[in-house]
Amino acid sequence: MQNFPAPVPTSRLEISAKAYRQNIRYIRSEIGPKPTISAVVKGNAYGHGIAQMVQIAEKSGIRHFSTFSSDEAWMVKKHSIKNSEIMIMGMLYEEELEDLIRADISFYVFDFQRLQKAIEVSSRIEIPAKIHVELETGFHRTGFEWEDRERLVEVLQKGKDQVVLEGLCTHYAGAESVSNYVRVKNQISVYYDFKNYLSENNLFFNRYHTACSAATLIFPETIMDMVRIGIAGYGFWPTKETYFAKLKDLPKNNKNPLKRLITWKSQVMSLKKVEMGEFVGYGNSFMALKDMMLAIVPVGYGHGYSRLLSNSGQVLIGGKYCQVVGTVTMNAIAVDITSLKQVQVGDEVVMIGRQGRQEITVASFSESTQQVNYELLTRLPRDIPRKIID
Numbered sequence: 001m002q003n004f005p006a007p008v009p010t011s012r013l014e015i016s017a018k019a020y021r022q023n024i025r026y027i028r029s030e031i032g033p034k035p036t037i038s039a040v041v042k043g044n045a046y047g048h049g050i051a052q053m054v055q056i057a058e059k060s061g062i063r064h065f066s067t068f069s070s071d072e073a074w075m076v077k078k079h080s081i082k083n084s085e086i087m088i089m090g091m092l093y094e095e096e097l098e099d100l101i102r103a104d105i106s107f108y109v110f111d112f113q114r115l116q117k118a119i120e121v122s123s124r125i126e127i128p129a130k131i132h133v134e135l136e137t138g139f140h141r142t143g144f145e146w147e148d149r150e151r152l153v154e155v156l157q158k159g160k161d162q163v164v165l166e167g168l169c170t171h172y173a174g175a176e177s178v179s180n181y182v183r184v185k186n187q188i189s190v191y192y193d194f195k196n197y198l199s200e201n202n203l204f205f206n207r208y209h210t211a212c213s214a215a216t217l218i219f220p221e222t223i224m225d226m227v228r229i230g231i232a233g234y235g236f237w238p239t240k241e242t243y244f245a246k247l248k249d250l251p252k253n254n255k256n257p258l259k260r261l262i263t264w265k266s267q268v269m270s271l272k273k274v275e276m277g278e279f280v281g282y283g284n285s286f287m288a289l290k291d292m293m294l295a296i297v298p299v300g301y302g303h304g305y306s307r308l309l310s311n312s313g314q315v316l317i318g319g320k321y322c323q324v325v326g327t328v329t330m331n332a333i334a335v336d337i338t339s340l341k342q343v344q345v346g347d348e349v350v351m352i353g354r355q356g357r358q359e360i361t362v363a364s365f366s367e368s369t370q371q372v373n374y375e376l377l378t379r380l381p382r383d384i385p386r387k388i389i390d
């Protein structure tokens, strides 16, 4: 066997543990000492890396993690050194139930099929599954309907010695916008109707939990025994509106208590002179209106740099903002460095993060839609190395 050198990727990610501690401190100050904070680590921890985030979060005192699917839950299990609680909010296969129950991983049940299966497996292996009963209150994705309540009570009462009623939960549709106040209020009220109905039937749960980041921050009445914090933990406001809604309560000396964890860096691969009138890259989406100098950066949509950033994204080189010109290709972008002096091959390029006194937040990638934040982060390929820094 020949020995090859270790491959060096075209870009790198740094994840700040210090920023995470700050975000958790801020969220804790919002919710008070009692509620559990569950760190939502679905989507490879919003692109930050499950392995890295479990390590960082446990060091910050987090002992509860939420995932979408069972594969992510096993990842958390593998990297947890504090025996943290793990909760699956979405996908699992019935064949996995036994292993999940034995591993003490809790999971959502949102229909009778999964509920019955959980009870069945629990009785067979004589280990109670920890279940979170999810209620449909207006999100219209998963959850038991109000019309299901009698049958739900019947099944839960029959199975209640076989399973642990770990949680009663729901998810809000639109908590990221204050203008959805009425809709969220309605969801809260459906949730409480359900909760009361179950209580009257002697069904009580260890934890009542409904709030994601946005709900936690702008609808404090949704904070119950636990909050499920995704995006805010990573240092992003769920939307601009959530930020503006909080702004008046924030101290003058710290107008943004949420700190971005992630920094994404590459370097200049080559330099290119372009004359006025020439088109840059594929097609004709960008024509040089003057003689220009470009830097080619080896990061493209294949590396998670969204094509939406064609002709609109910015990077930092030499502490200055440089505009992406032309289309984002699979492996590279061209950026305008005409006004910069002395850029050289190998110079650092920051796609997300700080360089000198300037900063690129993911949001400034594209102000048009916040969804780009979530999407761009979660699309950062798993094979880009993620290094924890303090």
Ligand SMILES: *Cc1c(COP(=O)(O)O)cnc(C)c1O
Residues within 6 Å of the ligand: 040, 042, 089, 170, 171, 211, 212, 213, 214, 228, 229, 230, 231, 232, 238
């Ligand atoms: C993703 C998710 C969350 C976290 O949402 P953020 O907006 O990132 O805080 C909470 N609950 C459920 C059910 C989710 O799917």
